[in-house]
Amino acid sequence: MSDGISRFEDVTDVVANGGRDRDGNARTLGRWTFEYEPARDLVESLLEGRVLNACAGKTKLNHDGEIVRNDLNPERDADTHHNVERIAEHFGPQSFDTVVFDPPFDDTQADDKYDGIHAKNIYAALEDFEELVRPNGRVITFGWNSWGMKSFAAFEREATYLLQRGPVLRDVIVTVDRRTTGTLATDGAGRYVGAETDRGDSR
Numbered sequence: 535m536s537d538g539i540s541r542f543e544d545v546t547d548v549v550a551n552g553g554r555d556r557d558g559n560a561r562t563l564g565r566w567t568f569e570y571e572p573a574r575d576l577v578e579s580l581l582e583g584r585v586l587n588a589c590a591g592k593t594k595l596n597h598d599g600e601i602v603r604n605d606l607n608p609e610r611d612a613d614t615h616h617n618v619e620r621i622a623e624h625f626g627p628q629s630f631d632t633v634v635f636d637p638p639f640d641d642t643q644a645d646d647k648y649d650g651i652h653a654k655n656i657y658a659a660l661e662d663f664e665e666l667v668r669p670n671g672r673v674i675t676f677g678w679n680s681w682g683m684k685s686f687a688a689f690e691r692e693a694t695y696l697l698q699r700g701p702v703l704r705d706v707i708v709t710v711d712r713r714t715t716g717t718l719a720t721d722g723a724g725r726y727v728g729a730e731t732d733r734g735d736s737r
């Protein structure tokens with residue numbers, strides 16, 4: 535329940551694992567997130583305008599606008615190979631309408647599944663997205679938590695999805711945050727609650 539007083543928030547949808555993809559293969563959410571059709575369908579439905587796929591990995595997304603694929607790993611098929619923690623140095627301010635952020639979710643994943651390539655300072659990446667996203671643009675974040683762009687007053691939570699993976703595995707959490715003119719809650723002095731101090735515990 536989101537009643538503006540309590541701090542509870544709705545989960546928009548829970549996406550069940552299992553079943554088969556359109557090509558008949560069994561559905562599983564593995565290391566290349568968007569090879570899993572429900573994840574790809576979800577993210578593609580949210581793409582607008584110029585898109586930065588900030589940790590692009592392997593899977594190519596369909597979209598009728600420009601997608602800039604970035605991945606630090608030079609072996610990935612990407613347009614740029616910048617560290618997402620400093621990505622705003624390489625693009626103009628407010629030059630994207632959508633940022634997709636699907637980094638390794640933890641150090642073990644980075645070591646085991648992504649050639650030891652890490653995005654340890656998640657907060658630095660989020661700060662850069664704040665700079666890169668145009669008004670009314672979106673940041674779509676994949677990970678183990680639902681924080682997304684909540685550190686930044688200019689963003690509002692639009693949706694939160696849980697992608698289930700099975701009885702003993704963690705769900706993947708997808709957050710969708712829209713850049714507004716800064717409409718998050720303010721304290722009595724008009725300061726944005728949650729801005730700047732909520733750096734979280736970057737891995």
Ligand SMILES: C[S@@+](CC[C@H](N)C(=O)[O-])C[C@H]1O[C@@H](n2cnc3c(N)ncnc32)[C@H](O)[C@@H]1O
Pocket residue numbers: 565566567568569588589590591592593594604605606607610616617618619636637638639648651652653654
């Ligand atoms: C979860 S995978 C992305 C999967 C992708 N969404 C897909 O469906 O194919 C994470 C990717 O982030 C890249 N990566 C890791 N650390 C990074 C960093 N600091 N900056 C940019 N890319 C990074 C890895 O090389 C890996 O390809």
